[in-house]
Amino acid sequence: MEIANLHLQNFRNYKDEKVLFSPGINVLQGQNGQGKTNILEAIYYLLTGKSYRVRKEKELILWGEDAFHIFGDFLALDRKLSLESHYLDKRKIVKINNVPCRKLSDYVGTINVVFFSPDDLIMVKGGPAERRRFLDFHIAQLYSRHVHILNAYNKVLHQKAALLKSPFEPSKISNIEIWNEQLMDLGSKVILNRWKFTQVLAQKSKEIYDQLSSGEEELSLNYLALGHQNVEEALHEFPIMLKEKMKQEIERQVVLVGPHRDDLNFQLNGKSARVFASQGQQRSIVLSLKLAELEVIFLEKGEYPLLLLDDVLSELDIFRREYLLEFIKPIRQALITMTSAEKPLTEVAALYRVDKGHIGRII
Ligand SMILES: Nc1ncnc2c1ncn2[C@@H]1O[C@H](COP(=O)(O)OP(=O)(O)O)[C@@H](O)[C@H]1O
Ligand SMILES: [Mg+2]
Incomplete structure (x- = not known):
């Protein structure tokens, strides 16, 4: 599973932002509070119809606006999938390849994603x-x-x-x-x-x-x-x-x-x-x-899910960090967020700077 691109409109602190991703490890770097997690949240929402942070869609809308739109193109095995998620007039609208989905459950599972954040400790x-x-x-x-x-x-x-x-x-x-x-x-x-x-x-x-x-x-x-x-x-x-x-x-x-x-x-x-x-x-x-x-x-x-790692590397000791990075090598694509202060990773396919609701590729 791979995400090729993402387009956000009025989602969290993103007004109208487009980004292209690469196969392999994509690192999103930036200071705290710039919008790194918001990018992962948008992808997760697009794929699952849920946010893991909030229960009310209203909170995901850019302040002062009344709707949000998320678009993304994905590659699953050898299929191309265009997904859209809209929230307007207090309703969710989901489309796969331009066709509206009646029920969210028809759509969950189309694409597999694993999200990993420090908050997952709550599991234990x-x-x-x-x-x-x-x-x-x-x-x-x-x-x-x-x-x-x-x-x-x-x-x-x-x-x-x-x-x-x-x-x-x-x-x-x-x-x-x-x-x-x-x-x-x-x-x-x-x-x-x-x-x-x-x-x-x-x-x-x-x-x-x-x-x-x-x-x-x-x-x-x-x-x-x-x-x-x-x-x-x-x-x-x-x-x-x-x-x-x-x-x-x-x-x-x-x-x-x-x-x-x-x-x-x-x-x-x-x-x-x-x-x-x-x-x-x-x-x-x-x-x-x-x-x-x-x-x-x-x-x-028969294929790895898209892996989203939010701020977890800094929480792991060297041994576990190396283990994790080695483990995910065969994975088609992973998006990893980290703050600017952290030691950069080797073998990164693409590096992005996230700054006040803008995301730009620097390598
Ligand atoms: N609905 C919203 N509208 C506008 N800005 C928001 C909204 N929700 C959160 N934010 C802003 O998004 C930023 C947090 O983004 P986040 O992705 O969590 O940061 P980080 O880069 O630390 O992961 C904060 O500055 C917060 O004020
Ligand atoms: Mg964050």
């Missing part, structure tokens, strides 16, 4: 919702059906939650049971998708972490389905737990059983990384995960 340190989002997002990039299953599951979840909050009437129990059937049917699919993806990711990230720690520590990833490490056990227990917790669910008016409460566990040498790992170890876990993601996408899609 944050709550389970962060990790579920990580899993679901990456599964959706590989199997677009996961989005439909997840949406259907969430719909049932909302319906059941609404029912739990409604006043008691004799039919309430049997209505809950009807929703439970659907919750279990869709929930089991969500669990299986997440579990399968975790298996593959776990194997790859374990190998990578092993190299990063010179074989000193062992990383393991476990998907905890309904509190169980064993997925078959979880699926077997699902109907039993739904029955057992029904009374409690009615009392508390919340849905207590289902994959919307699941988690992904990281362990180093068998101990919870969230609780016990040092900052450096947590960084290595995130690095292992990101590199594993690259490999998994490569295996599934």
